[in-house]
Every structure is written in structure tokens, then in C-alpha cells.
Amino acid sequence: MSTHEVLAAEVSLVSVGDNEVLSTLINPLRRKIQQVNADEAYNTRVCYHVLKNKGITPSIPPRSNAGY
Template sequence: MRKLHLAVDVFTQEVIAAEVNLVFVGDNEVLPILLNPLRRKIQQVSADGSYDTRACSPTY
């Protein structure tokens, strides 16, 4: 089985990033991989509790 992770621009509803992983890869492991290549400022991330880890914390 696989999971599809999407990053969506809330204003335009455009999918700005996508990542497919096996189900045993944690959601918190995928977020930095999903967002780091984006060439835009991320103002907010809305996600469930599985993303509440140090790896998913902003670095500003």
C-alpha cells in the first residue's frame, strides 16, 4: 500500500507538491521532503497530530 501526500495552495486550490510513499513511512518524515523544494514562502501548514514533531517545526 502507498500514501499520497499533497501540498495545496489554499488560495488557488493548486497542488504545489506531491509525494508518494509506502504506508510505513511516517507522515512527519514526509513533510520536510514535500515542502523544502518549494520556491515560495510557506505561511501556514494545516495538518493532523502526526505532524507534531521537531522535524516538522518551522526553522525561523
């Protein structure tokens, strides 16, 4: 099923990076999440690790300064 529902949202201070709150958003959810669509701020090893451990497929574009 593809509902594109927003299941979680977080408002944080300007000093907190988007990628720092991913586990805070994902962990309390009781639903099975198949895929996460996020912006390039979430393109970090930590975010990919969190999603992989939960069995979630990431859909995250590379950062503009990304390398191999």
C-alpha cells in the same frame, strides 16, 4: 492572501510516517509559505523545527495521546 492551494503532495509506503516526509515536501518549494495545515501525524518536534526554520506558521492539532 489565503488561497488554500495544495503546493506539494507525497505518496509513500505504509512503513514511512507522514512526519518523515515534511522536509521533502517543503524544501523544493520556491514560494514563500506562510502557514502549513497538517493532521496530528505531523505533531512532532522535528516537524515544528523544520517549519520554524523556514519561517512557516504550523497549524497542527495535538495527537490524541499528547501531553504537556
